[in-house]
Amino acid sequence: MNQGVISTRYARALLKYVGEISDGDILCRQVMTLAKGLDDLLQLRALIESPAGVDDEEKVSLLRTSLGGEMHPSLEKFIRLVLENGRAKLFRQIFHSFTGMYFRSKGILRAKLVSTVPSENLEKALTAMVKEKTGCEVLIESSVDPELIGGFIFTVDDVRFDASVAGQLDTLRRQFIQKNKRII
Numbered sequence: 001m002n003q004g005v006i007s008t009r010y011a012r013a014l015l016k017y018v019g020e021i022s023d024g025d026i027l028c029r030q031v032m033t034l035a036k037g038l039d040d041l042l043q044l045r046a047l048i049e050s051p052a053g054v055d056d057e058e059k060v061s062l063l064r065t066s067l068g069g070e071m072h073p074s075l076e077k078f079i080r081l082v083l084e085n086g087r088a089k090l091f092r093q094i095f096h097s098f099t100g101m102y103f104r105s106k107g108i109l110r111a112k113l114v115s116t117v118p119s120e121n122l123e124k125a126l127t128a129m130v131k132e133k134t135g136c137e138v139l140i141e142s143s144v145d146p147e148l149i150g151g152f153i154f155t156v157d158d159v160r161f162d163a164s165v166a167g168q169l170d171t172l173r174r175q176f177i178q179k180n181k182r183i184i
Contacts, residue, residue, distance in 0.1 A: 003089075003090060003093065004093065006087065006090060007090045007093035007094045007097050008097050010082060010087065010090065010094045010097075010098075011094050011095075011097035011098035011101055012097075012101065014031075014078055014094070014098050015098060015101045015102055015105065017074065017078070018074075018102065019105070021074060023072070024102070026072055027072045027074060027075050028098075028099060028102045030067055030071065030072055030075055031075065031095050031098055031099055031102075032095075032099050033066070033067055034063060034066060034067065034091070034095055035092060035095035035096055035099065037066045038091060038092045038095070039092065041066075044062065044066065045092070047059070047062060048062065048063065048088055048091060049088050049089045049091070050088075051086075051088070056080070056083040056084070059079075059083060059088065060076060060079055060080060060083070063079060064076070079091075082094065103139065106137075107135075107136050107137060108136060108137045108138070108139055109130060109134060109136045109137070109138050109139070109156055109157060110138075110139050110141070110156075110157070111126070111127075111130065111138055111139065111140045111141070111154065111155060111156040112140070112141050112142075112143070112153075112154070112155045113126065113140050113141070113142045113143070113152060113153070113154050113155075114142075114143050114144070114145050114148065114152060114153045114154075114164075115142070115144060115145075115148070115151070115152035115153075116144065116145065116146055116148045116149065116150055116151065116152070116164075117144065118142065118144055119152075122152060123140050123142060126138075126140070126154055127140060130156055138156070147166060148164040148165065148166045148167075149164065149165035149166050149169075150164065150165040151163045151164035151165050151166075151167070151168075152164060153167065
């Protein structure tokens, strides 16, 4: 069976369960923290995904430690269920699918802004524009990348708006190559 389908089913089950409890926001924040930890820390990911060497109890302990020692009881039950079913390799996919589903169910769009310098005004303007167009709240994750030379890259769901100088230079380079191929 397709891993994407499996991870989506687990994420949907967790979302359904979260809808039944009152502290879903806490659980979602913990899932986001775990997803980021598994994305950023390759050694942690290797330990969690390893079928041998580290038993399930140690994996739960590692994940709890990555949350600062406190894990929502429902999340711990869910993690144990995933481990019992031998699906530890899908944790990252499950967690990312869950957070996307959770935010959509709450009417919140997640966005990512990459700019050359931090700009609160740009964040506010983009948030207002997206909110006006969609009617949804916007949660922006900002980062700085000086390699953009100038401008910004703004991504909402699967839509990417590249207003960076580096992106425009790359577009010009590709157009120049295409036109030169036609000449020859």
